[in-house]
Amino acid sequence: MINARRLMPWIAFAGLILLLTGLVVTGLHGFFTPVSAGLCLLGLVLGLLLFVRQTSRNLVLYLQVFLYSAFFVGTLFLLYLVMDRHGLSYDATKRQLHSLSPITVNFVKRLPQPVRITAFVTEADKDNARLLLEQYRVASPKISYELLNPFRDVVAARRFGAQVMPGDIYIEALTTSTARASRIARVARLREEDITNGIVQALRAKDTVLYFLTGHSEMPLERDTAGALLAGQRVSLRDLAWVRDQLTRLGMQVRPLSLVQRGRVPADASAVLWVWPKADLTGTELEILRRYLDDGGRLLVFLAPDLPQAMGELTSPFRNVASLLERYGILLTSEVVARVTPQANVDHFAIPVELVQHPITQVPGDDPLVFFYARPVQPKQVLPPEVRLDELLRSSADCLRLSAGEVATALIKRENLTRNVDPKELSAVPLGVAAMRLEPGKPEERASRIVVIGNADFLSSERITQKGWLLLNNMIAWAVQAEEMIAIPTAEIENTPMVLTDGERQFLFLLMVIVVPVTVGLIGVGFTLARREMQ
Known part of the structure; x- marks a missing residue:
């Protein structure tokens, strides 16, 4: 008759093998597939059988660990939601390459009237556009923005003419009472200097x-x-x-x-x-x-x-x-x-x-x-x-x-x-x-x-x-007595961006997403088994 208790460690070991196999398959594909996800889930379930023997006498301890872990993860998730909604960020680059310059911030804080920015971008450029324009919105409550696709949002694009293309950015100075555009400026590049001077141009009384x-x-x-x-x-x-x-x-x-x-x-x-x-x-x-x-x-x-x-x-x-x-x-x-x-x-x-x-x-x-x-x-x-x-x-x-x-x-x-x-x-x-x-x-x-x-x-x-x-x-x-006209110094990037090949990206994925977590997990399991043997 087969002793189920003696089979438990071997089943748990097989589960760890399945988990590792699923992670490796995920790394080779670059994403989770139904097969790799199933292997990881099955391996995780079988691996947990290793702790079945101690479940009855350590049930209270396991429940406490689970509740503490859930509380910790929930706290991190709530913190993420708060930071995501309020746009909290920190620019760690030496020359503040990803932040608005003090010249722009001081200018937009003193806007005499509301400004609306409409950027026509493709899906590939939407994140970069949102990252820049959100900084303007945070710097001044009088600035609002909208990201549109000129091929999908045709009705909105026609408001600015028949030749609106991806990359076109329209800046409207709005009247305080009716919120209608009193003057419109167009810029063609999604850069701080262009956006800021587009705002200046829209607010200017004449060209x-x-x-x-x-x-x-x-x-x-x-x-x-x-x-x-x-x-x-x-x-x-x-x-x-x-x-x-x-x-x-x-x-x-x-x-x-x-x-x-x-x-x-x-x-x-x-x-x-x-x-x-x-x-x-x-x-x-x-x-x-x-x-x-x-x-x-x-x-x-x-x-x-x-x-x-x-x-x-x-x-x-x-x-x-x-x-x-x-x-x-x-x-x-x-x-x-x-x-x-x-x-x-x-x-x-x-x-x-x-x-x-x-x-x-x-x-x-x-x-x-x-x-x-x-x-x-x-x-x-x-x-x-x-x-x-x-x-x-x-x-x-x-x-x-x-x-x-x-x-x-x-x-x-x-x-x-x-x-x-x-x-x-x-x-x-x-x-x-x-x-x-x-x-x-x-x-x-x-x-x-x-x-x-x-x-x-x-x-x-x-x-x-x-x-x-x-x-x-x-x-x-x-x-010309237009002292509000601004020239933003160009941000000088001191390092060269690193461009990774597909093989290098796959290697980093395997290393950071699979090898390191699995190694830490195995060390934790080994430490737990060693303590159990000592008891």
Whole structure:
């Protein structure tokens, strides 16, 4: 006759084998199948037979352990529900890559009216969209959002037009009383900078239109890739293509402007920008800009020194521009800033730039800003009474001024520029100023505003940095009196994401989901059996 008591350990051992087999099959498939789930369940039941002999005398103990375990698991489940409903999270990355920046948080907390965000995304992008937009909702009770599929939610998509596609995000500024959209902004990328500036654009009373002057060999807005390829030359990055794309993404309109052809500055111009011209304004263009500024216009000028551009070609002196700027207390001299340093192999025309306290220069980050070939932008000692002028940028204290003609001659002849330097000549040279001219009797919003920077190369696609971009954004915001315009610094990821193959993912699944738990379970069973034998 078979002794059932002696068979119990062997049945329990077989149950553990079945459990392990079911887990291995699950690991090989990457998920539970009906067969693997059945093997695991059967193995677990048979394994529990090992404790049948002690059930009668330890029944109370088993019930207590079961109740304590159920209470502990239930507590964890309730904690999970609370955290899931209230969006509690912690960003452990060094640069807070998965959190809204303080700039965005402070802005959305002060929203003057409700904002609704409608994101059209696919099922694959829905989780990422919810993760980002939920942070906006938590930061401000005035923000709500909705995630829709443009192919499934056709009626809702038609409210924004007939060409709504996945990835389109619409931001609506709602009226406080009727909750109707007073203004709609569209962004095309699910990133914090785009979303935040989309909110700014939706709340703005009118569009920002920037006109870039042309006709003086300025830095181009477009990249001439086709022309360079046809000529067999390297594609030049000395253009404003990157800046143009970024301004467009922020909801601003960027347009070229020829004063000779138009004869005036368009009425919808928020500001006029003049970037790296090689020739001076004509008398007619000077008069057009003078009238525009007298009528409360805004002008941003980025001038390089009067140096040869190629094959000895010299830029023309900017006499007309200098006369225009002098009305605002700004002196434009034909000089070049050079740095005097005992270090060898140092470019003496690479000038470290220091930021002077001003709303324009309030940019985050400690990365340096360097101007290659800069000209002084000197404030007049005695300013006109209607002008207020502030210094924005200056060079380091180990710099001096050189005549542009002296530097140009040395460059054309390919000679080294040598001269004796008196330490008294060294000083911090002003490189950028902001001026505001307000005629008596006019309101402050009608004041003309000018920003002049003694370098333009820092805006080119070849050299622009995050600090240079943020400075430009702040200059435009100050000029058009749209200080709420925000440029969120790009989050810099310091590590490279790890991409696992299917085999590596399967190995990790077997290791962490099967091997480790089973090992811990076997150790626990062995410890229990050892204690039982000792008793």
